[in-house]
Amino acid sequence: MVRQDGKRNFVLRDESGDTEHVYTGNTPRQAALKAARRLPAAPSEEEIDGKAELRLREKTTQKVHIYDGWAWQEEKPDDGPEWMPDVVTRANVSKQGIEHLE
Numbered sequence: 001m002v003r004q005d006g007k008r009n010f011v012l013r014d015e016s017g018d019t020e021h022v023y024t025g026n027t028p029r030q031a032a033l034k035a036a037r038r039l040p041a042a043p044s045e046e047e048i049d050g051k052a053e054l055r056l057r058e059k060t061t062q063k064v065h066i067y068d069g070w071a072w073q074e075e076k077p078d079d080g081p082e083w084m085p086d087v088v089t090r091a092n093v094s095k096q097g098i099e100h101l102e
Helices: 028-036
Strands: 008-014 017-025 052-058 063-075 087-100
Touching: 008 028, 017 028, 028 052, 028 063, 028 087, 052 087
Parallel strands: none
Antiparallel strands: 008 017, 008 052, 052 063, 063 087
8 A cells, every 4th residue: 555655665575475674665666776775785886796686575465576686885975965974885776577476
């Protein structure tokens, strides 16, 4: 069910089923990006050696959104705020499809 603010909940699944990790976003991609930032990060964007499969089940539906995700670290932007750490984790995802559960 979509909340009044338009956000939806997505549960990260492992091989056995649902886990306790819930990500919220307006779109499945937004939730997948949040999940990808928690992956082990490569030292830089050029040194990414693999992608992890992210399976996000949309709560209250039988849809599983499947993404390939990867993360890397980079220096804080020049115009970044003071409170931002010197090294930040960036992520990207690529949608592979949707699976419907029975």
